[in-house]
Each structure stands twice: as C-alpha cells, then as structure tokens.
Amino acid sequence: MTDSATRAPGIRAVLFDSGGVLMRPIGGRWNPRADFEETVLRHAAPVPAERFAEAIAAGERFPGEAAGTPEIDTYHRVLLDRLGVGATGELLAELRREVPPSAVLELYPDVLPTLTELRRRGVRLAVVSDAWPNLPGLHEGLGIRGYFEVYATSAVLGCEKPDPRMYHHASEGLGPDPAHCLFVGDTPALVTAATALGYAGLFLDREGTRGDVPSIASLTDLLPFV
Numbered sequence: 001m002t003d004s005a006t007r008a009p010g011i012r013a014v015l016f017d018s019g020g021v022l023m024r025p026i027g028g029r030w031n032p033r034a035d036f037e038e039t040v041l042r043h044a045a046p047v048p049a050e051r052f053a054e055a056i057a058a059g060e061r062f063p064g065e066a067a068g069t070p071e072i073d074t075y076h077r078v079l080l081d082r083l084g085v086g087a088t089g090e091l092l093a094e095l096r097r098e099v100p101p102s103a104v105l106e107l108y109p110d111v112l113p114t115l116t117e118l119r120r121r122g123v124r125l126a127v128v129s130d131a132w133p134n135l136p137g138l139h140e141g142l143g144i145r146g147y148f149e150v151y152a153t154s155a156v157l158g159c160e161k162p163d164p165r166m167y168h169h170a171s172e173g174l175g176p177d178p179a180h181c182l183f184v185g186d187t188p189a190l191v192t193a194a195t196a197l198g199y200a201g202l203f204l205d206r207e208g209t210r211g212d213v214p215s216i217a218s219l220t221d222l223l224p225f226v
Contacts, residue, residue, distance in 0.1 A: 002064070009182055011181070012181070014123055014124075014183075015181055016125065016148075017128060018127055018129040019131070020186035021112060021140070022144065023105050023111070025104060025105055035104075036095065040083065042094075044086075051082070058080065066141055073092050077092075092212060100141055101140075105138060109217040112144070117137045117223060128161065129154070130160045152165075152167070152169040157169060166195075178198035179200075182225060184216075186204050188212065204218075204219065206218075
C-alpha cells in the first residue's frame with residue numbers, strides 16, 4: 001500500500017467506482033452479458049464462433065467512439081449488425097431483459113466487510129461510474145444498494161469520467177467538499193483526475209500492476225484513510 005499524497009485530514013465521504021472495484025462479471029466479461037450468444041442463437045441461424053468474437057470486439061470499441069454512454073439497444077444493434085442478425089424488437093427486448101444480478105455478477109469478497117465498517121464509522125458513500133441507468137438495480141440485487149446515498153452514472157448525467165461533473169455530482173449530493181472526499185477507482189488516470197479536482201484518491205490495484213499513483217491492494221486497505 002502506498003499513501004503519500006493521499007492522506008487527508010477529515011475524510012468524511014468515499015466515492016467508489018463500481019466495475020473492478022465493487023463487482024465483477026461472472027465469467028470475466030462485462031458486455032455483452034454472458035447469455036448474449038445463447039440469446040441470439042434462439043432468434044437466428046447458426047453463427048460461427050469467430051463472428052461472435054468479431055462482434056464483441058466491435059462492441060468493446062463502440063462506447064469509446066460514441067458520444068457518452070450509448071443506450072443498451074444501440075449497443076446491441078452494433079453487435080447484431082456485425083453478426084448479420086436482424087435487430088428485431090423481440091430480440092432486443094430479450095437481450096435487455098432483467099435477470100437476477102447474482103446470475104451474471106458477483107461482489108469482490110472485500111466489499112461487504114468494508115462497506116459495513118465504513119457505515120459503522122458514519123462515512124457517507126456514493127458511486128461514480130460510467131454505467132447504464134440500471135446500476136442501482138444491479139447493486140440492489142447484490143445487496144449493496146442501501147450503502148450508497150448518491151449515484152453519479154454516465155448514462156444519467158450525459159458525461160463520463162474524468163469529466164468533473166461526475167465527481168462533483170457525487171460529492172455535492174453527499175455534502176462534504178472535495179477535500180473531505182476520497183475517490184477509489186481501478187484506473188490510475190481517473191484517480192489522478194479526481195486528485196486534480198481536490199479530492200483525495202486511491203488506485204485499487206487488485207492485479208498488482210503498481211501504477212504511479214497512491215494505491216491499495218484491497219478495499220479493506222482504505223480503512224486507515226478514513
């Protein structure tokens with residue numbers, strides 16, 4: 001754990017990124033959902049596995065090329081177009097149908113103990129995530145929605161990190177000024193962006209990549225900072 005330039009007196013709130021910090025996809029793939037191939041094949045002729053791989057790769061590039069977080073149907077249309085499969089209303093509805101979050105997502109083991117301890121200490125909590133609007137519902141299904149007072153999600157705010165509006169929406173909703181808020185994320189550049197705005201920041205380095213920003217290896221390691 002490194003803490004130089006990170007300790008700040010009177011941290012009263014923590015802003016968490018979500019994916020890679022609080023939860024991860026079962027099977028290792030965020031998007032499309034793990035049942036994408038199975039769902040498509042129920043509506044289309046057989047599609048070679050390599051075509052699925054190409055479509056998924058196109059989907060990975062698409063959010064970065066789009067202005068803001070695209071709607072889920074728009075994202076699925078990009079994949080289906082690459083597959084040569086018609087984006088019927090029925091298929092799109094099935095691809096976005098609700099499934100129990102626990103069927104496709106899981107919490108990291110250090111999440112619940114850390115959130116519980118932070119709440120015991122009276123620390124206020126928010127989420128700052130480039131995500132679709134259903135993120136609070138996913139957290140509800142995983143049992144952590146009640147810990148967070150504010151959600152700053154890109155699909156709702158119309159901007160993505162490192163846009164200052166993402167961080168400010170969360171801290172302003174909680175109350176403390178940035179100097180009394182700690183942002184925890186799994187991307188060093190986004191932690192650096194937060195600190196440039198006056199927030200304390202920690203890079204959650206679960207993979208041991210040893211970035212050049214103050215880092216912790218586990219969420220429990222942030223407790224000494226608050």
